[in-house]
Amino acid sequence: MAKSKFEYVRLFETEDRCLPNTWIVVRVDGKGFHKFSTEHEYEKPNDMRGLSLMTRAATAVMEEFKDISIAYGQSDEYSFIFRKETQVYSRRSAKLSTNVCSLFTSAFVYYWSEFFPTSKPLYPPVFDGRTVLYPSDQNMRDYLSWRQADCHINNLYNTTFWALILKAGLTPSEAEQKLRGTFSADKNEILFSQFGINYNNESDMLKKGTLLVRRKVPVPLPNGGTREKSQIVQQHVDVIGDDFWKESGHFLTA
Numbered sequence: 435m436a437k438s439k440f441e442y443v444r445l446f447e448t449e450d451r452c453l454p455n456t457w458i459v460v461r462v463d464g465k466g467f468h469k470f471s472t473e474h475e476y477e478k479p480n481d482m483r484g485l486s487l488m489t490r491a492a493t494a495v496m497e498e499f500k501d502i503s504i505a506y507g508q509s510d511e512y513s514f515i516f517r518k519e520t521q522v523y524s525r526r527s528a529k530l531s532t533n534v535c536s537l538f539t540s541a542f543v544y545y546w547s548e549f550f551p552t553s554k555p556l557y558p559p560v561f562d563g564r565t566v567l568y569p570s571d572q573n574m575r576d577y578l579s580w581r582q583a584d585c586h587i588n589n590l591y592n593t594t595f596w597a598l599i600l601k602a603g604l605t606p607s608e609a610e611q612k613l614r615g616t617f618s619a620d621k622n623e624i625l626f627s628q629f630g631i632n633y634n635n636e637s638d639m640l641k642k643g644t645l646l647v648r649r650k651v652p653v654p655l656p657n658g659g660t661r662e663k664s665q666i667v668q669q670h671v672d673v674i675g676d677d678f679w680k681e682s683g684h685f686l687t688a
């Protein structure tokens with residue numbers, strides 16, 4: 435096609451290619467989900483339908499972008515880690531974050547009714563997205579550890595906060611007041627002595643968040659043989675220690 439005299443305006447677009455040979459992480463996070471979850475009557479502290487819908491949307495993203503090796507989600511956020519060598523969208527940062535974020539958001543709405551069959555979204559949910567680069571394997575592992583530590587801290591707080599409200603009848607501000615300045619040990623103690631809850635027995639999905647990894651699984655063929663198929667599976671495991679990386683860290687070197 436012939437170029438118009440207006441073509442020069444494209445030169446105003448700036449280069450945003452991610453540095454080669456670095457881990458690319460795209461994280462999406464719900465906008466105002468404190469309010470969104472309240473208005474959509476999410477169960478507190480943790481609505482399993484909400485968490486499962488997040489994981490369904492994240493799976494749709496991994497099905498589309500095969501260069502995502504692993505994803506980690508908790509609360510209203512999901513992180514997607516692209517393999518270091520990916521050339522998708524020529525590693526253009528905004529292309530990556532906007533495509534991931536847009537697909538995640540539309541999948542969240544697309545699958546909404548499977549998880550919330552009796553209610554419609556009251557307004558279109560919004561997610562933000564960002565691209566962050568991590569140059570070393572240790573940085574990338576520390577990134578996941580950071581998100582998982584955040585999951586733990588928030589979940590312990592929310593579990594105690596909502597027990598005080600729902601089981602002890604405190605108002606939200608009384609519960610907040612009671613928890614101000616407390617350490618993890620104090621919250622564990624409140625849960626145990628006041629509500630008979632042993633935090634260790636809470637489900638791993640809530641304590642650890644959700645990891646999505648690709649696994650080769652054998653599928654039976656009509657002729658009796660099998661063939662290997664790659665599947666996306668959920669895990670709720672510790673990523674801070676070394677065990678996960680010894681067992682499932684092949685993608686680090688793959």
Ligand code: ATP
Nearest residue numbers: 464465466467468471476479480481484485509510
């Ligand atoms: P921002 O726009 O700055 O991200 P936000 O209200 O989304 O604001 P976050 O720090 O992202 O704040 O926290 C998300 C909040 O959404 C949680 O604090 C919690 O109240 C709520 N939430 C998200 N998922 C669930 C869920 N599955 N069950 C119950 N509440 C949830």
Ligand code: ATP
Nearest residue numbers: 435498522523524526528529530532533534536537
């Ligand atoms: P890319 O992912 O690179 O953007 P693309 O297929 O979206 O690939 P575009 O250059 O953005 O390519 O062009 C959009 C194409 O979508 C058009 O060429 C046209 O074929 C189709 N399209 C978009 N809107 C309409 C419409 N309203 N009616 C018919 N075709 C449409």
Ligand code: MG
Nearest residue numbers: 463464465466
């Ligand atoms: Mg926030």
Ligand code: MG
Nearest residue numbers: 463464465467
């Ligand atoms: Mg949010």
Ligand code: MG
Nearest residue numbers: 463509510511
């Ligand atoms: Mg959040």
Ligand code: MG
Nearest residue numbers: 529532533536
């Ligand atoms: Mg297009």
